[in-house]
Structures are given as C-alpha cells and as structure tokens.
Amino acid sequence: MKRSFLTTLAAASVIGAVQADLYHVSEEAQESMPLKWTAGINLTWDDNVNPTAVGAGADDDAVSTNPYVGLSLVSITPQTTWDVYARVGAIYYFDEPKALGSEDLYGQFRAGVNFTHRVSERLRFSSRNHISYELEPDYAYGYATSRQVGEYLYWQTDNSVGYRWTERLATYTGFTLSELDYDSTVPNADRFTWTVYNQFRYQLTPQTVLTADYRYSETSGDGVASDSTNHYLLAGVEHRFSPNTIMIARVGAQFREVDSINGDNTTDPYAELMFNTRVNEAFMIRSFLRYGIEDYDTVVSTPFLTEFDSRKTLRIGLSGDYAISQKLSVFGGVDYIMSDFEDGRLVGTGLAAGGSPSEDLVNAYIGLSLKFTQNFSGDISYNYTDSSSDLPFRSYDRNRVNVGVRMEFE
Template sequence: MKKKLCLLTVASALSLGSSVQAQGLLSIGRHDEFETRVPFSWAIGLGGGWDSNVNQNSDNEHESGFVSGKIEASYNTGDRRTAYKVGASYSPRYYFDAPDGTDDFQHSANINFSIQHRVNPRLTLNDNLYFAYEFEPNFEIGAAGARRSDPYLYGSNSFSASYAWTRRFSTVTGYTFSGIAYQDDERAESQDYYQHLLHQEFRYAFTKTTTGALTYRYAIAEYDDGFGDYTSHYLLAGLDHSFSRKTYASFRVGAEFRDRDNGGNETNPYFEGSFSHSVAKHTQLRWFGRVGFDDSDVSGSQERYSFRTGLSAQQQFTSQLSGNIGVNYVHDEFDFSNGSYENDIVALAVGLDYQFYRNLIFNVGYSFTTCSSDNSFSEYDRHTVTAGVTAR
C-alpha cells in the first residue's frame, strides 16, 4: 500500500508544473480568484464534541465524545502578470470510546496550490493542485464513498494554457491527473484508481460578460484490479457569465460516451454548473451541481451514475459574529452484473463564530448526515456537535 501512496504523491508532484477541468467537483467553476488584501493568514484551534454514530452503522450505532484540533495557514500574493496562492491544514481527532474496528486517533490533512501566469497578452498559464489525506467522506471533492470506511489519499492536479487568437475567440488546452488510494489493502485492490484527462475548449466572447464554450474531453481511468477500467469521450457546450465583478455563473451540458474495458458501452447526459457571489467580506455564496458518471466506490459495481449538488454560504453579521451553512445532496445509482441499487445522501453543516477577545474566536457547530438506500447496509443517520476556541 505504501508503494501506491508514493506513486500518487510523485505523480501529483510531477504534474504540478504542468489546470483544467478534472471530472472531480474541484474543477467546476472558476479558479482565478486571488485575494491579496491579507496575503498571509493562519489559525490554530482546539475543541471537542459528540458523535452519535462514529461507525456510521445502520443498526448498531456507537456514540462517543471526542477532542479535536486544527492548524491551518495560507499565503497568496502576486501582480497583474503572476499570482499564486498556497494553503495547508491539519486536523486531528481523538475518540474517547471508539467502536471496534475504528481507530481512536484519526487525522486529516490537505495542501493546495494555485498559480496563474500571463506569459504575454495572449497566452495565460494556470495550474491548480489539491492533495489530501482524509478519514471522512468529503462531498466537496466527490471522489470517496458516502460513508466512512477507511482513510484515503486523494490527489488532483490540473494544468491549462489559454490563448486568445482574437479579441473574441480563444482556446483552452489542458491536462489533469487525479486519483485515490485507500490505506486498507483489500479495499485498495478494487477501488484505487488513477485518471488522466485531456481537455480542449473553444471559447467565443459574445459580450464583455458572456462567453460561449464548446468542449471536448478524453478520459482514461485505471483501477488496481482492472475491473473498472474505462475510457470516456465528452462533448459539451456551455456559457460563462459575469453578472458583476463578484458574481459569476458557469455551466456545461452535453453527453459522455463511456467504453468499459470489462465490456459494454454506454452514453449518458452530462451536466456541470456553478454560481458564486460575494459582497465585500460580509457575504459569500457558492453553488455547484453535476450529473454524470462517477468512479465507483463499491466493489463489484460496473458503473455509478450520480447527481451531486452543494450550496454553501458565509455571512458576517457583526464585527464579532459570523455564521456559515453548507448542504450537500448526492443521488447515486449503482449497477452490478446481477442487479442495481440507489443511494440518497443529505449532509448539512451549520456553524457560528464569535470573536470574544482580539484574535480569539469561540466556535460552535452542528452537522447531520443521512443516507437512505435500497441496500439496507448502506443506510445510516449521524449527528455531530462541536465547540472550541480558535486563535488567528
């Protein structure tokens, strides 16, 4: 397993110098937002809470209290020609009464890096890297399963070159590498995969705020056991529209033509869209949605067709009080050689931050996740309550 993790690490690092649309949720929307008013930020937090269903079991729920911490930092800077940002975070958690088969001590970490370089007035290069070690499902990535099963390593790096041929017509050419590697060897054998994706987009600016796009993508995915290997062609059309400098929407719609190595071809609709809105530092709103094939996270599944959508909002109520809320919905359809079943997952999280002394902030949060399924083993409900203090 260590060899697989090292391979994913090296591959992501090698592609760093070389962002375009990955099929993961990280690719949806724009990636050219570089905030330089506060170039460096950091935070250290300590807290605790209660988890109603640590093992995410359908009929044998196990609750436990826990203590947790976090360390995070980010830096962004640049000018009109070159801008970049880098961030990292680490979050450990210790359960006082973890059930059998679940580690008492769990931790997650991630790093991200983005750079934009204008070579000349016509040519712009972009790169976006995200690398994470997780023990919980991350619905914003859209790569792991609906329930906690095993720690995993996820990496995605996307490079693109944009060239303006005329004032209205431009092209974007790129390559993305992404993959997931599970820590457990048995799970890794059937669910570890790597994906290469080539991307070519033709863009035409109808106005200063609206641009049309025709997109072709070619994807190759390889699983450790070879069962889920496939190639896909995407033919898409869409629009990017700026309602204002801080409000932006984008969508692509079309079809995916998938050819599975284990037999069978299929064509299905594909859609992705995003919307972002901000007002100074007081209000931030983001939405994303995607409909299409997903890489399967269930052993023996021939394919997985999903609808994913998520909405997050942050609001600064006063100079001391702020809040945030996020909700994700996922509908999965799994096909097997001897049948099929469907999952519906809803994940809700809310939080409040209160600055009670200079750079000290009191945090409280609540999250709820529920999964309903044709497969009773996959069903579960989970509540989590947290409270803590953060210094920044």
C-alpha cells in the same frame, strides 16, 4: 476587452476536469496577502461514528478532539501569482471506536499550490494542485458517498496553457491527474485518473463567454474494479451578472467504455453548474450541481459482490454564510447525492446481476461563528447526515455536534 477576456471570465472558468472542490470558481487572487498562521482545536460528539459498520461498532457514539495548525500565502507580481495553503492536524477519539479496523488516532493533512504565469497578453500557464489525507469524506469534492472506516489520500493536479488567438477567441489546453487511495480496510475503492482536455472560449459580450469542451479520460480501478474510458463533449456559458455574481454551466454527452468481460459501452447526458453570489457585504451564497456517470464506488455488496458499469450520480450542494454583526455570523449548507447503480455483473463470473439499486444521501449543517478579538474566534455547529439505500448496510442517520476555537496571526 483584452483584460476582461483573459483575467476575469477566462480566469473564472473551471477548466477541463472538474476541480477537487465542486463549489470552486478558480478566480485569481487580486492582491497579495502575507504569510498567515492558524492554530485551533475542535471537540466533536458523534452519535454514529462508523455508520456503515456491521456487528461490533454499529451505532457506536464517540467524542473526539481535533487540534490543527495551518498557513496561507498569496504572492502577486505583474507576471506571476502564487496561492499556497496547508493544514495539518489529528483526530483523537477518547474511547477507541469498536468497528473493525478503527483506531483512536488518525492523521489529517490538506495542502494546495495554485500558480499562474502570464507569459504575455496572449499566453498564460496555470497549475492548480491539491492534496489531502484525512478520515471524514468531504461531499463537495465529488467522490465521497459515505463514511468509511479508514483514512484516504486524495490528490489532483490540473495544468493548462491558455492562448488568446483573437480579441474574442481563446483556448485552454491541458491535462489533469488525480488519485484516490484508501488503506487496506476499504478494498476495490482506489482509483487513478488521467485526463486531457481542450476548451474553446468565445467572448460574446464583456460579461458572457461561450465555451465548447472536449475531454478524454482513463481511470484505473483497484482490485476487482474494472478500468474505464470516458469522452465528454460539452457546450456551455459563463456569465457574470454583476461583479459579485457568476454562473458557469455546461451540458453535453458522456461516452463511456468499461474494460471488462461483458462490460457496457454507453452514451449518457452530462451536466455541471456553479452559481456563486455575494448578495451584499454580509451575505454570501455558493452552489453547484453535477450529473454524470462516476467511476467511484462501483463495486458493492448486493449482498453478492457486484460491479456496476454505470453509477449515475446527481450531486447538488448549497452553502452560505451571513454576518449578523462584525463579531457574529451564521453559516450552513446542504449536500444531496443521488446514485443509481445499473448494468451490474457478479464479480468473478461476468454474469449479469439483477436489480438496479439506488441510494440517496443528504448531509446538512448549520453553525455560529463568534469573533472574540481581532485574532481569536470560536464556532459551534450541528451536522446531520441521512443515507437511504437499497444496498445492504448502507442506510443510516448520523448526528454530530462540534465546538471549536482558533487563533490567526501573521
């Protein structure tokens, strides 16, 4: 009972605020892994490299190359687990895109440090940290809605203390800091958020944990974007159907206050769901769903510059990979983002803006990966994105083809 409560389902919980990767189930690593290096290069053809561009650069196609190196390390002792990863690279366009603000060279960096220390059988401390600086949006992160001209910096740190009060009852208490920072080519888009949370956990059965969450967060907007405060009251369940299949679900209410003239205070439903399963040794499926009011991308042109107090967003993601043989595997996935903009106000006036525009984005990809040798492999993939929006200049479709090779060594 003790081990299953604090090291399996409890460890598998997505504690507090949503993690950077909405697919992620934060299970601790089970065994140490030595330092592993990765080096690779991708070649990409893009038929609409700046899909939100107007005028020069609209519908511009381009070919780019993306060299990179990376490392990963897992260290486990009876008391402490370290999980470290990093990747640095660059995107170079052979012909510089024509859109205003575009360049031919962009930096690319991702890194993370996950740390867990078990003080005793009852007490543990966890810290999950991630930082990325890159050009393309990753829809599984939970903030991107469309391709932007400039790079962005995103970082998040989530730190919590878990304590088992009885054989069945435990709590996780912690805080999260996150920031999204674009360069000057994307005004009014930067956000900084801090969150404190407490989660009660009750182990109903060896496979099932009931949860109750309270979260409080404050978000600071950039430029003309208003600050906001959000409270969340959630009830949930975490169930492990088998050693390889887990579901995490939470539903409840989001109480939102917008700090602006004539800003609205609202109460809305909120939900998040993850379901990950390894069907067999060859087939893995991951999925997520999140619905709530988001603080990102709230200032848009309608065509007048308008701030919306409510941007109700549904995000759904599904990805999987299947090993056809020891050397050949197929992978794919789809992301769907539906946004409804409500309670708009003309920036600088406080006057209500008519209309409630909506936006739908579908991003789908499929690819093949081939292992040439034990350490050398390659892949080819196709990615299609379609955005349908009531907002001006935000509807587009986009096709990308990528070919890459990589080498791994210890």
